[in-house]
Amino acid sequence: MTLKVGVIGTGVMGAEHVRLLREETAGATVAAVCDADAARAQSVAGAAAGFTDPLALIADPEVEAVVIATPDATHARLALACIAAGKPVLCEKPLAPTAEEALQVVSAEVEAGRRLVQVGYMRRFDPAYVEMRRSRIAGEIGEAVLLHNTHRNAAAPEWFTGAMAVTNSFVHEIDISRWLLDSEPVSARVLQGPGGDPLVITMETDRGQIVSTEVYMNARYGYHVHAQLVGRDGTIEMAAPTATVTNHSLRHGHSWAENWVPRFRDAYRIQMTAWVRSIRTGQPVGASAWDGYVATGIAEQVVTALQTGDSARLLLGVRPGLYS
Numbered sequence: 001m002t003l004k005v006g007v008i009g010t011g012v013m014g015a016e017h018v019r020l021l022r023e024e025t026a027g028a029t030v031a032a033v034c035d036a037d038a039a040r041a042q043s044v045a046g047a048a049a050g051f052t053d054p055l056a057l058i059a060d061p062e063v064e065a066v067v068i069a070t071p072d073a074t075h076a077r078l079a080l081a082c083i084a085a086g087k088p089v090l091c092e093k094p095l096a097p098t099a100e101e102a103l104q105v106v107s108a109e110v111e112a113g114r115r116l117v118q119v120g121y122m123r124r125f126d127p128a129y130v131e132m133r134r135s136r137i138a139g140e141i142g143e144a145v146l147l148h149n150t151h152r153n154a155a156a157p158e159w160f161t162g163a164m165a166v167t168n169s170f171v172h173e174i175d176i177s178r179w180l181l182d183s184e185p186v187s188a189r190v191l192q193g194p195g196g197d198p199l200v201i202t203m204e205t206d207r208g209q210i211v212s213t214e215v216y217m218n219a220r221y222g223y224h225v226h227a228q229l230v231g232r233d234g235t236i237e238m239a240a241p242t243a244t245v246t247n248h249s250l251r252h253g254h255s256w257a258e259n260w261v262p263r264f265r266d267a268y269r270i271q272m273t274a275w276v277r278s279i280r281t282g283q284p285v286g287a288s289a290w291d292g293y294v295a296t297g298i299a300e301q302v303v304t305a306l307q308t309g310d311s312a313r314l315l316l317g318v319r320p321g322l323y324s
């Protein structure tokens with residue numbers, strides 16, 4: 001059976017999700033697209049129905065499952081509408097810009113009594129991260145004690161505000177660190193570079209591990225995500241993110257992606273395939289609404305630490321049984 005998917009938001013990420021569903025995902029079809037900008041929706045609609053009202057797309061009986069790829073501030077409201085309609089949803093990260101809104105989504109899902117929300121923390125499907133986690137669990141580097149993350153963008157998008165380096169970008173490292181280490185961050189400290197960019201954020205986990213992350217929004221040379229996991233018996237880290245190495249103009253090396261789409265193309269593709277399969281099997285995969293809440297909740301407390309200059313003791317609610 002083919003899953004009929006509606007995609008809300010057809011900007012950079014939404015257009016890529018539409019492409020993935022059409023060209024690279026077995027068992028799914030794009031039944032509808034929606035964008036507040038009607039022309040943008042039409043440009044990717046093809047034979048799919050076009051909407052400008054996301055709630056109308058969610059209510060459409062032709063739509064069985066929904067992808068949300070609108071700006072951060074809209075995610076929770078649209079995810080809540082999907083839960084109310086009983087439709088599975090792949091919601092782009094972050095689940096919400098505030099912990100309070102993210103918790104509303106968790107509460108609605110708990111009340112519905114079943115997992116309908118997957119949050120688009122796609123690094124969990126990236127082959128390099130998957131290999132690092134496998135290696136740690138297999139004991140190949142011994143006990144993991146430290147994780148170094150680097151998150152550099154060529155240039156911050158124009159809609160970025162100061163705190164979004166944490167609430168929109170660093171949330172990826174919060175999620176992937178929890179997933180890689182199978183531990184929970186319990187405290188955080190933040191240092192700001194000149195002019196507030198880059199940031200260096202260190203977190204300690206409930207197993208005493210240290211997670212260090214550089215978030216550099218305007219690194220200019222390219223999009224560069226790197227992670228190194230340090231164990232008692234060795235380390236494992238990402239290799240250069242290209243398949244080829246070039247010799248040219250007296251230089252030897254690989255080139256950087258301009259942004260996340262080419263760097264994480266495989267992760268987005270594998271995530272989409274896994275999401276569609278999970279709806280068929282009823283076995284949830286990827287980041288849950290609870291994981292989405294945790295990432296946003298920690299980010300919110302890191303922003304306060306950034307503003308006050310204090311370290312943060314990270315406090316979160318109790319995980320409901322639905323997510324155990």
Ligand SMILES: NC(=O)c1ccc[n+]([C@@H]2O[C@H](COP(=O)([O-])OP(=O)(O)OC[C@H]3O[C@@H](n4cnc5c(N)ncnc54)[C@H](O)[C@@H]3O)[C@@H](O)[C@H]2O)c1
Pocket residue numbers: 008009010011012013014034035036037040052053054069070071072074092093094120121122168260264
């Ligand atoms: N998982 C990742 O790696 C990743 C990477 C980039 C962006 N994102 C997330 O994806 C989301 C979209 O980012 P983007 O870069 O594609 O942004 P974008 O600005 O390119 O696209 C957003 C689109 O949503 C439309 N839109 C805005 N409000 C709407 C509404 N109420 N109803 C319908 N359409 C609406 C806009 O017209 C626009 O076309 C963001 O939340 C961002 O954090 C995730």
